[in-house]
Amino acid sequence: MTNSTDNNLQLSIVNSQLSVCVVGVGLIGGSFALALKNKKLASHIIGVCNREETKQKVLQLNLVDEVLPLEEAVKKADLIYVAIPVDATIPIMQQIMDLVNDKQIVVDAGSTKFALCEALENHANRKRFVATHPMWGTEYSGPEAAVQNAFAGRACVICEKEKSDATAVEIVENIYKELGMHLVYMNAHDHDMHAAYVSHISHITSFALANTVLEKEKEEDAIFELAGGGFESTVRLAKSNPAMWAPIFMQNKENVLDVLNEHISQLRKFKSALEKENLEFLNELMEKANKIRKIIK
């Protein structure tokens, strides 16, 4: 299965001779670039940015070695890492996949996987593509949001491993492992369903909680003065970038709606318990929720 080209690439990684192109040098792409540099996994990192001010910023922040237009950057890279909003990912990935040769590896880091995998399913270069989702993020975005050691200790999902070249997968796996991630394998459909549960719904509840409080609490000073750690932690995701999250919710619409309906129904149970002053039911709901202790440390 492994050809000599792939072996050379594997060797390049060992010798840190890998040339990497990061398309979208923001929260995820920028943190990936920092981690590659930190672990000495790449000899050269090229950034691709769509806005002039971002180009300046990523160079100032020393996230990449140079910034080039997409086509030029792709040509110079052994590995192309795409970390842009998921609606932009599909057309850009199609463009990149048309450009790459049978030595290059294309990786995406998007929060949805089904639509992209489907879009690339019959591409002549499908084997050069490795679909991944490092399960890490913060509520911030853009190059300034990139941080050192971002992915360590987190899960990275790899989808449809069997449709990618085995050595390409191995190279990508080794990079993520070097960054301290543990790997989880699933098909794109299952990924999107699980991501709706453990990530997308948290963002919707947080956005909705912020709107609830902003709607009800007319005295912003009171929020500012009184809010403790509990409020901050449940509402912090409401600072997240709509340009990133709207396409995620849209692409994962069915799963997100499914979980959202369940969530509204769970909130209605609390409402009913309170309205009826049913202390037993209220306690039952909370004791059930306490079971999350066994799952989340």
Add this chain to the structure above:
Amino acid sequence: MTNSTDNNLQLSIVNSQLSVCVVGVGLIGGSFALALKNKKLASHIIGVCNREETKQKVLQLNLVDEVLPLEEAVKKADLIYVAIPVDATIPIMQQIMDLVNDKQIVVDAGSTKFALCEALENHANRKRFVATHPMWGTEYSGPEAAVQNAFAGRACVICEKEKSDATAVEIVENIYKELGMHLVYMNAHDHDMHAAYVSHISHITSFALANTVLEKEKEEDAIFELAGGGFESTVRLAKSNPAMWAPIFMQNKENVLDVLNEHISQLRKFKSALEKENLEFLNELMEKANKIRKIIK
């Protein structure tokens, strides 16, 4: 207004000669006791615990100097600090208020203020009572949950200041200020309304989110493996103790239901935007939520 007794008590604080009784040596009471010791604000701390195993624990953890039955403890203390579930607070506070003389100060730390202030409104010793709510907490409970430096940087609400003895208030204010808190004054009704917005609703959404995910995600391993920081922060309050929170929700039922109804309506807007694939509305909802950035750092 200030009498010589209060002056002596004020002097006791300056000289760290204050004897303090903490009723309920758990998350809040235990952290308060630790903070008093750390800041050398008390010469002697007596704990009151209702369970035998807790008595042993609070002594082992060195949170208090001795444990005594309520009546005995109250008699030995200059200041009595009550930090127990809010349903137990009302009868225990009535008992304590019947015991205290006109030199002692009684403080409660409960998350609801209206029902308690109303219950004590006509008590002969009303002036000895200072109603407070230090806006700090974690999802843990019991003596082991007590931590050093818990209250620093947080707000402490003082309610109905005008109904308490002026010097008693001053002493309590000085203690909280020494612990690093900033003071906010409001009536009990307003407190309960604001607390519903900035604290109680966060707990309900978190409990409901845990139940949503536990209901929908049949593969607990998937939650365990995939959950990132976003999920953890929005769901962590779901580990909170029902024995503490059920009475809070019940006592603050009207305000909590009011905010909960608004929250369900805000979630329905996201649902509608998704169902109709109305990207403009979805973005509008998230951009509105982003305004929380200005309020929460």
